Amino acid sequence: xxxxxxxxxxxxxxxxxxxxxxxxxxxxxxxxxxxxxxxxxxxxxxxxxxxxxxxxxxxxxxxxxxxxxxxxxxxxxxxxxxxxxxxxxxxxxxxxxxxxxxxxxxxxxxxxxxxxxxxxxxxxxxxxxxxxxxxxxxx
Numbered sequence: 349x350x351x352x353x354x355x356x357x358x359x360x361x362x363x364x365x366x367x368x369x370x371x372x373x374x375x376x377x378x379x380x381x382x383x384x385x386x387x388x389x390x391x392x393x394x395x396x397x398x399x400x401x402x403x404x405x406x407x408x409x410x411x412x413x414x415x416x417x418x419x420x421x422x423x424x425x426x427x428x429x430x431x432x433x434x435x436x437x438x439x440x441x442x443x444x445x446x447x448x449x450x451x452x453x454x455x456x457x458x459x460x461x462x463x464x465x466x467x468x469x470x471x472x473x474x475x476x477x478x479x480x481x482x483x484x485x486x487x
Contacts, residue, residue, distance in 0.1 A: 362411040365460065372456040384448060387441020388457035389416050391434050392477070398422045400476035407461075407469055431480045454484045462486050 370381045389408075393401045393416060405416050438450040462470050462485060474485045 358411040361409040384453045387438045388453050391437035429478045458484045459486045
């Protein structure tokens with residue numbers, strides 16, 4: 349019964365994050381919100397060094413953590429180091445949906461992370477992010 353309870357709790361926690369992001373974005377389509385969340389998390393993960401990406405992933409709820417790591421090759425080259433590459437990565441992640449503003453998504457997802465991370469974790473995540481992306485984090 350513990351496994352079922354743990355899984356149920358993981359789903360509820362992930363849904364809480366998606367609900368909060370839904371409010372931050374002002375959208376009604378939760379599938380689009382979920383896709384945007386993953387796109388931004390993957391873009392963020394891909395602009396961090398391996399150790400920083402792992403540390404950030406450890407701060408995510410278990411279910412979202414699994415999706416965060418999906419498709420990641422830690423030995424691979426870092427990508428999305430520039431502002432435009434980061435936003436393009438998000439836009440690609442939402443299948444270039446013209447109704448999605450990658451900059452709005454970046455601000456909303458990083459604000460969501462900021463609201464969920466401790467001040468020390470937030471400062472570490474921001475410091476690990478390329479300087480060209482610092483303005484996406486809330487001040």
